[in-house]
Amino acid sequence: MKFSVVTILPELIEPALTAGVVGRAREAGTITVETVNPRDFTTDRHRSVDDNPYGGGPGMVMKVEPLLAAIGKAAGDPPAHRIFLSPAGTPLTQARVKALAALPHLVLVCGRYEGIDQRVVELAIDEELSIGDYVLSGGELGALVIIDAVSRFIPGVLGEATSTDDESHAAGMLEYPQYTRPPTLTGTKNGEPLELTVPAVLSSGNHAVIAAWRRSQSILRTAQRRPDLFAKATLSKADRKGLPPSLRERTHLALVHHPCTDRTGKIVTTSLTNFDIHDLARSTMTYGLAAYHIVTPITAHREKAAHIATLWLEDEANREAGGAPRKSKATEASRANALRLVRTADSVEAVLAELTAEYGTEPFVVGTSARPESFPSAPRRSPSELLAEASLDPRPMLLLLGTGWGLADALIPSVSRVLAPIEGASDWNHLSVRSAGAILLDRLFGR
Numbered sequence: 001m002k003f004s005v006v007t008i009l010p011e012l013i014e015p016a017l018t019a020g021v022v023g024r025a026r027e028a029g030t031i032t033v034e035t036v037n038p039r040d041f042t043t044d045r046h047r048s049v050d051d052n053p054y055g056g057g058p059g060m061v062m063k064v065e066p067l068l069a070a071i072g073k074a075a076g077d078p079p080a081h082r083i084f085l086s087p088a089g090t091p092l093t094q095a096r097v098k099a100l101a102a103l104p105h106l107v108l109v110c111g112r113y114e115g116i117d118q119r120v121v122e123l124a125i126d127e128e129l130s131i132g133d134y135v136l137s138g139g140e141l142g143a144l145v146i147i148d149a150v151s152r153f154i155p156g157v158l159g160e161a162t163s164t165d166d167e168s169h170a171a172g173m174l175e176y177p178q179y180t181r182p183p184t185l186t187g188t189k190n191g192e193p194l195e196l197t198v199p200a201v202l203s204s205g206n207h208a209v210i211a212a213w214r215r216s217q218s219i220l221r222t223a224q225r226r227p228d229l230f231a232k233a234t235l236s237k238a239d240r241k242g243l244p245p246s247l248r249e250r251t252h253l254a255l256v257h258h259p260c261t262d263r264t265g266k267i268v269t270t271s272l273t274n275f276d277i278h279d280l281a282r283s284t285m286t287y288g289l290a291a292y293h294i295v296t297p298i299t300a301h302r303e304k305a306a307h308i309a310t311l312w313l314e315d316e317a318n319r320e321a322g323g324a325p326r327k328s329k330a331t332e333a334s335r336a337n338a339l340r341l342v343r344t345a346d347s348v349e350a351v352l353a354e355l356t357a358e359y360g361t362e363p364f365v366v367g368t369s370a371r372p373e374s375f376p377s378a379p380r381r382s383p384s385e386l387l388a389e390a391s392l393d394p395r396p397m398l399l400l401l402g403t404g405w406g407l408a409d410a411l412i413p414s415v416s417r418v419l420a421p422i423e424g425a426s427d428w429n430h431l432s433v434r435s436a437g438a439i440l441l442d443r444l445f446g447r
């Protein structure tokens with residue numbers, strides 16, 4: 001593999017590639033690195049490599065002709081793959097690194113100053129890559145990053161036993177923690193004495209158990225630290241066994257009619273509406289949640305909710321059974337399932353008790369509110385933060401939706417997290433509870 005680095009500062013490139021696995025690979029001839037300096041292609045007396053930007057403004061732009069000549073010399077004919085390092089490029093990923101390693105020759109073009117003329121990009125660059133969302137003083141450190149990461153895929157650069165296998169297995173996951181001697185490490189951090197021991201499993205000598213522990217550490221770390229990677233990861237059956245069951249299947253939605261506030265802040269019991277029963281039940285089904293709880297202290301309203309739910313669910317069940325005659329086996333089963341979906345309770349506490357009995361552990365209670373100041377003692381979470389946190393928590397999750405002007409938060413001490421309010425695009429923020437509920441479910445569980 002050959003790398004050609006186009007740079008006006010070759011002294012930044014050379015010394016950085018003399019040590020470690022890359023240094024050894026260069027000595028062995030497994031990879032070669034050359035630098036091509038635009039200054040060597042200047043024709044003026046001052047050998048200038050910069051020029052003023054059209055349109056004015058601060059700073060300079062790289063002079064076009066020497067840069068083009070240097071890229072042409074570095075790339076050869078037909079030209080090798082030409083990469084420009086830029087914060088405006090496509091973010092570099094390990095998948096792209098691996099694909100680049102299959103090419104025989106890479107040209108890495110490094111800008112200095114404010115950058116390069118856009119027409120040079122259009123004329124002489126095949127791909128723009130960024131190594132991250134921060135600004136460097138030139139592309140050279142980016143070029144070094146690419147050389148290092150790509151070289152590791154070139155046969156003979158890494159020792160045989162190293163990575164590849166392990167890494168393909170762990171693709172898209174963060175690495176598990178490593179330990180070496182001594183078995184116990186003592187010290188102080190921020191004035192606190194600490195005694196840290198190596199996890200016992202690593203000294204068990206049982207390779208299968210160690211591999212399983214490492215895999216579960218990778219998965220837990222990824223879920224906690226990089227929910228973005230975790231969302232893309234494909235987990236095996238064995239992987240899933242080590243994790244709590246899927247969150248949506250143990251998520252319960254509750255529509256709370258008491259304690260709520262009215263427009264004046266007074267605590268009230270709100271009225272049940274047909275729309276709320278139907279629409280949130282359908283959302284609950286659509287997103288595959290465990291159940292939908294209609295919470296009201298008014299007995300007549302609970303009876304009405306149960307009645308409407310029964311009629312609607314019968315209707316749904318018949319529809320699902322393709323209009324088959326009522327009371328068929330399929331209809332009965334489907335109806336029983338659906339009935340478990342819509343439940344009624346006279347208070348939030350009653351729902352807590354019901355779920356505690358059902359799961360053998362108290363639920364993790366999440367409040368929702370359109371007002372930023374509600375539930376002041378409970379930490380706020382975005383949907384993705386809540387998802388990362390709750391997915392690893394084996395408890396059932398209870399999502400509380402308020403009616404009227406919202407939940408009377410002071411009366412619901414069991415709430416341990418609050419979902420940040422849904423912000424519309426205007427200052428007028430009065431979503432119906434059905435719409436807010438559906439949006440939240442989609443942000444949490446939609447795909």
Ligand code: 4HQ
Nearest residue numbers: 085086087111130131135136142
């Ligand atoms: N620069 N990823 C500005 C970068 C950069 C990055 C390179 C600074 C280009 C003109 N390159 N020059 N981030 O910050 O690749």
